[in-house]
Amino acid sequence: MFKPIQIPPRMYRVHLMDRVMSRGLKGACLGATAHWLMDLMCGKTDTFELVTALRAIHYQAYYENIAPPSKGIRSVYRAVQHFLMPYGCTTTFETAVPAMDAALYMPGNTGALLGFANSKSSHSVALMRTSSGRRFLYCINVGVHEWVCSPANSVRDLMREYNELSRQEFRTVTEGIICTTRNTLPINGIA
Numbered sequence: 001m002f003k004p005i006q007i008p009p010r011m012y013r014v015h016l017m018d019r020v021m022s023r024g025l026k027g028a029c030l031g032a033t034a035h036w037l038m039d040l041m042c043g044k045t046d047t048f049e050l051v052t053a054l055r056a057i058h059y060q061a062y063y064e065n066i067a068p069p070s071k072g073i074r075s076v077y078r079a080v081q082h083f084l085m086p087y088g089c090t091t092t093f094e095t096a097v098p099a100m101d102a103a104l105y106m107p108g109n110t111g112a113l114l115g116f117a118n119s120k121s122s123h124s125v126a127l128m129r130t131s132s133g134r135r136f137l138y139c140i141n142v143g144v145h146e147w148v149c150s151p152a153n154s155v156r157d158l159m160r161e162y163n164e165l166s167r168q169e170f171r172t173v174t175e176g177i178i179c180t181t182r183n184t185l186p187i188n189g190i191a
Helices: 010-023 029-041 053-066 069-087 097-103 155-166
Strands: 002-006 090-094 109-117 122-129 135-139 143-147 172-181
Touching: 010 053, 029 053, 029 069, 029 109, 029 122, 029 135, 029 172, 053 069, 069 090, 069 109, 069 122, 069 172, 090 097, 097 109, 097 155, 097 172, 109 155, 122 155, 135 155, 143 155, 155 172
Parallel strands: none
Antiparallel strands: 002 143, 090 172, 109 122, 109 172, 122 135, 135 143
């Protein structure tokens, strides 16, 4: 079950899609989710705010310049790893769902940039599990939601519930960038 924290207003989505189309980009989800997660994991923010449309587009363009979107999340792994290393984060790239699930039980704070796909499209979302065990989903399309679930739920369960929330039909969790830190983060003050 998802409990809304911050939902993007209609004008945010309209402005975002106008920017995506005018720049000839494939989307904005990877740019937005990567930076939402990095801001939390490095301690830059103590809120679950949405990434601004302008910033999402800026980073999406940067990532699409590095590698084609068909490379998926893999294309930003080194950039995320390099950015978070000075902040005491360990970052791994995973393609096996059991390894992604195992990361959700590690002590401390864990963030995951996850790829979902079906035969027609793919999408990126972020999942943040704070040291208290609470879990938060970020998606540029549906906003920030607390994922109220059993601690035993997997990233596949997340994808199924996300499909209901977003009215999508993703079938597989394709890959994930997993970031962990035992450091206390500013977000731990509220979550």
